[in-house]
Amino acid sequence: MADSKAVKMSDGALKSSASAGQAAGREKVGAPAKQTADSEKISASVDQAAGTEKDGTVPTLEVKNLSISFGGLKAVDGFNVVIGKGQLYGLIGPNGAGKTTVFNLLTGVYKPDTGMILLDGKNITGKKTIEINQEGIARTFQNIRLFKELSVLDNVKVGLHNHHRYSTVEGILRLPSFYRIEKEMNERAMELLSVFDLDKECDYKASNLPYGKQRKLEIARALATDPKLLLLDEPAAGMNPNETAELMETIRFVREKFSMTILLIEHDMKLVAGICERLTVLNFGQVLTQGETSEVLNDRRVITAYLGE
Amino acid sequence: MTKNKVRIQNAVTYGMVILFWVVIQVMDKTGHLTSLFKGLLVPLCMYAILAVSLNLTVGILGELSLGHAGFMCLGAFSGAFLTNCLETAVPGVGLRFFLALILGAAVAGVFGLLIGIPVLRLKGDYLAIVTLAFGEIIKNLINVLYVGRDANGFHFSMKDTTSLGLDEETGVILVKGAQGITGTPRAATFTIGILLLLLTLFIVLNLIHSRTGRAIMSIRDNRIAAESIGINITKYKLMAFSISAALAGMAGVLYAHSLSTLKASSDNFGYNKSILILVFVVLGGLGNMRGSIIAAMLLTALPELLRGLNDYRMLIYAIVLIVMTIFNSSPKAIELRSVVMSKLRGGAKKEVA
Amino acid sequence: MSFLSYFISGVSLGAVYAIIALGYTMVYGIARMLNFAHGDVIMVGSFVIFTVVSTFGLNPLIGIAAGVLACTLLGVTVERIAYRPLREATSLAVLITAIGVSYFLQNVALLIFGSNAHQFTSVVSLPNLVLAGGNLIISSTAIVTIISCIIIMIALTAFINRTKIGQAMLAVSEDRGAASLMGIDVNKTIAVTFAIGSALAAIAGALLCSAYPSLTPYTGSMPGIKAFTAAVFGGIGSIPGALIGGIVLGVIENLSKAYISSQLSDAIVFAVLIIVLLVRPTGILGRKINEKV
Numbered sequence: 001m002a003d004s005k006a007v008k009m010s011d012g013a014l015k016s017s018a019s020a021g022q023a024a025g026r027e028k029v030g031a032p033a034k035q036t037a038d039s040e041k042i043s044a045s046v047d048q049a050a051g052t053e054k055d056g057t058v059p060t061l062e063v064k065n066l067s068i069s070f071g072g073l074k075a076v077d078g079f080n081v082v083i084g085k086g087q088l089y090g091l092i093g094p095n096g097a098g099k100t101t102v103f104n105l106l107t108g109v110y111k112p113d114t115g116m117i118l119l120d121g122k123n124i125t126g127k128k129t130i131e132i133n134q135e136g137i138a139r140t141f142q143n144i145r146l147f148k149e150l151s152v153l154d155n156v157k158v159g160l161h162n163h164h165r166y167s168t169v170e171g172i173l174r175l176p177s178f179y180r181i182e183k184e185m186n187e188r189a190m191e192l193l194s195v196f197d198l199d200k201e202c203d204y205k206a207s208n209l210p211y212g213k214q215r216k217l218e219i220a221r222a223l224a225t226d227p228k229l230l231l232l233d234e235p236a237a238g239m240n241p242n243e244t245a246e247l248m249e250t251i252r253f254v255r256e257k258f259s260m261t262i263l264l265i266e267h268d269m270k271l272v273a274g275i276c277e278r279l280t281v282l283n284f285g286q287v288l289t290q291g292e293t294s295e296v297l298n299d300r301r302v303i304t305a306y307l308g309e
Numbered sequence: 310m311t312k313n314k315v316r317i318q319n320a321v322t323y324g325m326v327i328l329f330w331v332v333i334q335v336m337d338k339t340g341h342l343t344s345l346f347k348g349l350l351v352p353l354c355m356y357a358i359l360a361v362s363l364n365l366t367v368g369i370l371g372e373l374s375l376g377h378a379g380f381m382c383l384g385a386f387s388g389a390f391l392t393n394c395l396e397t398a399v400p401g402v403g404l405r406f407f408l409a410l411i412l413g414a415a416v417a418g419v420f421g422l423l424i425g426i427p428v429l430r431l432k433g434d435y436l437a438i439v440t441l442a443f444g445e446i447i448k449n450l451i452n453v454l455y456v457g458r459d460a461n462g463f464h465f466s467m468k469d470t471t472s473l474g475l476d477e478e479t480g481v482i483l484v485k486g487a488q489g490i491t492g493t494p495r496a497a498t499f500t501i502g503i504l505l506l507l508l509t510l511f512i513v514l515n516l517i518h519s520r521t522g523r524a525i526m527s528i529r530d531n532r533i534a535a536e537s538i539g540i541n542i543t544k545y546k547l548m549a550f551s552i553s554a555a556l557a558g559m560a561g562v563l564y565a566h567s568l569s570t571l572k573a574s575s576d577n578f579g580y581n582k583s584i585l586i587l588v589f590v591v592l593g594g595l596g597n598m599r600g601s602i603i604a605a606m607l608l609t610a611l612p613e614l615l616r617g618l619n620d621y622r623m624l625i626y627a628i629v630l631i632v633m634t635i636f637n638s639s640p641k642a643i644e645l646r647s648v649v650m651s652k653l654r655g656g657a658k659k660e661v662a
Numbered sequence: 663m664s665f666l667s668y669f670i671s672g673v674s675l676g677a678v679y680a681i682i683a684l685g686y687t688m689v690y691g692i693a694r695m696l697n698f699a700h701g702d703v704i705m706v707g708s709f710v711i712f713t714v715v716s717t718f719g720l721n722p723l724i725g726i727a728a729g730v731l732a733c734t735l736l737g738v739t740v741e742r743i744a745y746r747p748l749r750e751a752t753s754l755a756v757l758i759t760a761i762g763v764s765y766f767l768q769n770v771a772l773l774i775f776g777s778n779a780h781q782f783t784s785v786v787s788l789p790n791l792v793l794a795g796g797n798l799i800i801s802s803t804a805i806v807t808i809i810s811c812i813i814i815m816i817a818l819t820a821f822i823n824r825t826k827i828g829q830a831m832l833a834v835s836e837d838r839g840a841a842s843l844m845g846i847d848v849n850k851t852i853a854v855t856f857a858i859g860s861a862l863a864a865i866a867g868a869l870l871c872s873a874y875p876s877l878t879p880y881t882g883s884m885p886g887i888k889a890f891t892a893a894v895f896g897g898i899g900s901i902p903g904a905l906i907g908g909i910v911l912g913v914i915e916n917l918s919k920a921y922i923s924s925q926l927s928d929a930i931v932f933a934v935l936i937i938v939l940l941v942r943p944t945g946i947l948g949r950k951i952n953e954k955v
Contacts, residue, residue, distance in 0.1 A: 141534065146530070161540060185520075
């Protein structure tokens with residue numbers, strides 16, 4: 001299966017390869033062999049529930065009543081969100097509101113106490129981080145987490161790991177499959193790097209990149225896993241206004257080019273107002289308000305939450 | 310571009326090993342080798358294999374292991390055991406040695422896997438102490454192991470030879486507790502050692518520069534990020550750890566076939582041996598396989614080359630170790646070195662790192 | 663009765679491990695390094711005491727004082743020369759220098775005293791305690807060892823909680839950078855830690871060699887490793903952890919020597935360590951560290 005997919009991904013232009021990849025990703029979701037008996041039961045019942053949503057379209061991400069507490073403190077309390085396919089969605093709120101905790105819940109770093117997470121209508125609640133990535137959620141981190149000692153190219157190639165496969169023995173013995181698939185991986189990785197204007201630095205050690213480019217590389221690496229939903233945790237943190245403006249362009253571009261659904265956490269209101277279509281505001285772990293960006297940003301409660309009374 | 314660079318680097322490493330073999334052959338033919346140095350040749354290869362294989366765990370996987378000698382011990386004993394068992398069944402010493410190498414690597418690799426499953430979720434110094442503990446346990450268990458064979462098959466005991474209950478006519482004691490295994494043919498030669506070292510390099514270098522190697526290094530560099538992009542942490546940790554163990558086992562078989570008596574003593578397989586191998590790895594540079602080989606060979610030969618200094622040689626060795634580490638790793642020394650280097654180049658231009 | 667006597671000598675051995683483990687645990691907690699040479703400091707201390715008592719024929723108390731003084735100086739010197747230059751380097755580099763220091767101390771001792779075992783005269787010259795009509799004999803060395811261990815534990819806890827330098831040690835172990843911003847002299851604090859740990863090693867050496875009088879340049883090596891195991895077992899960085907770890911290990915070692923096999927006692931000790939760490943990955947009293955994502 002993986003092989004056929006790899007072939008699909010490598011032929012044709014970037015856009016077609018991305019959509020082919022997504023199609024293959026969806027096939028994988030349907031494969032029952034991947035699931036445990038337990039989660040299958042749950043997802044079957046949920047699939048029906050999700051199927052009855054308004055006008056029959058299934059949102060890419062649907063989160064219902066998500067909560068977690070750490071030692072009595074409710075870090076996230078009854079979080080809900082619905083993100084449609086291709087949407088650019090913002091998650092904002094003051095420091096310590098629980099935004100990154102939401103990301104950690106979505107990606108399986110923490111297991112929620114209550115609630116349900118549906119990706120394309122499929123229940124992924126309680127799955128492990130690597131399973132969730134294989135289901136189609138990829139993320140970046142607030143404090144950049146690159147593979148520092150690896151080259152820029154190799155960082156992206158690790159992201160391609162599950163889509164372009166050959167066995168360890170094939171790798172050690174340098175069988176023809178090794179050369180063929182490595183070539184595919186290199187081409188695909190270079191395609192991704194050129195989207196982010198990182199192709200000239202492909203041989204650099206990741207830690208030697210300037211800060212702004214490190215953030216971009218993290219996004220490229222996440223995209224390499226061919227996700228349905230991309231989570232960006234403060235992508236503009238530490239960037240100057242020029243870099244931020246450039247980043248906004250890149251995010252927009254990624255959304256168009258890969259028809260990607262994106263959920264991002266950000267403090268830079270210019271960026272949020274500039275690119276997000278809808279927003280959810282978190283305060284003290286609870287949803288303060290959500291809706292169209294312009295409405296939310298003009299909401300008194302939001303201004304109060306940020307600035308105090 | 311990097312690919313070519315990697316190829317050149319690897320070719321240099323292989324070339325260095327082959328050149329070393331050629332030089333030794335020439336010196337041997339022209340009679341320039343002392344018998345002392347001749348005796349050192351197989352251990353040189355063995356330590357180089359051990360250092361390269363440990364570097365896979367410490368440098369590439371990024372986990373500190375102090376139990377490498379334990380895996381070597383497992384390999385040595387299972388290999389020597391097989392060679393002695395097959396004495397009548399397989400008359401050719403070469404073939405028996407070959408089979409022993411495979412068995413030794415397999416046994417050590419399987420144990421690496423079995424030990425790795427519970428242990429690899431520990432981190433840093435905790436992992437280090439647990440691997441040390443496993444190494445000591447393996448050594449101690451083999452030290453009290455008695456195995457004999459008679460017409461009825463194999464007999465095992467943890468007490469003494471009499472409790473094996475061997476048939477008096479046909480009974481042969483194969484493993485004799487603290488006295489170990491005797492009578493293993495000394496089939497290990499320098500050429501075989503070099504071939505095994507090249508095989509180790511082939512496996513480790515190709516592994517590193519492949520899909521699997523990237524996954525392993527991604528875990529080293531950032532476990533959380535690796536998980537977030539779908540890398541199976543447990544699988545790749547175990548893989549690196551057990552390949553490293555299997556190669557150590559192979560080195561153990563080489564060692565067993567260079568001695569007439571193999572004992573599971575502390576000198577042979579104790580934690581000090583594991584630490585010695587770690588010293589090679591760290592001084593050679595983490596993740597740098599060529600460095601490991603050079604460090605292993607130099608530091609193994611050094612005490613022997615210093616033999617003229619008699620009692621002082623281990624003292625000098627200790628000082629060399631301390632001074633070299635400080636010179637290699639101290640931030641001040643690194644700064645000083647770069648200043649000296651830029652002055653030597655004669656330019657006032659300081660290179661930007 | 664024999665069980666009780668094995669048990670008590672186990673506790674006494676464990677008390678020695680606990681005192682050595684303190685050195686490991688304090689240095690680890692504050693300098694974040696495995697001081698592999700700590701076991702050899704014990705050996706150096708023992709040889710100093712041996713020289714003063716057996717060669718010069720002086721009072722054992724003077725011997726212990728000399729041993730403590732020598733080890734304190736040694737600890738501080740080693741820290742200054744071999745470890746301080748590597749303060750900002752990787753922990754592996756420091757581990758390797760510690761190994762170098764260990765080889766160095768062993769070989770200096772080898773040059774001076776040779777490889778033959780020396781008979782150490784016990785520093786405890788009190789009569790043994792005879793109980794239950796002669797059925798249970800508790801050696802005076804065991805009693806002195808256990809009492810010393812208790813005193814040291816109490817004194818050390820008080821030192822850390824009550825004195826300024828003790829508080830500085832806590833601060834440095836919590837966050838070295840923040841501590842130095844608060845005006846704490848980190849280098850001095852670490853030096854003091856090494857001084858205390860090494861002084862304790864000398865006392866541990868005296869007690870260890872009084873119970874097991876054969877003294878060679880390698881005497882400290884295995885007890886050092888075992889004490890380190892004890893420190894990890896109890897939760898490295900924790901002083902009560904060192905005590906618990908030391909005692910448990912000593913008792914297990916002695917009982918398995920007596921009832922199972924003297925050759926396998928080390929294997930059993932290490933097996934228990936592995937089991938404990940698999941259940942509690944940071945030791946019995948160790949704090950759980952969560953990585954923030």
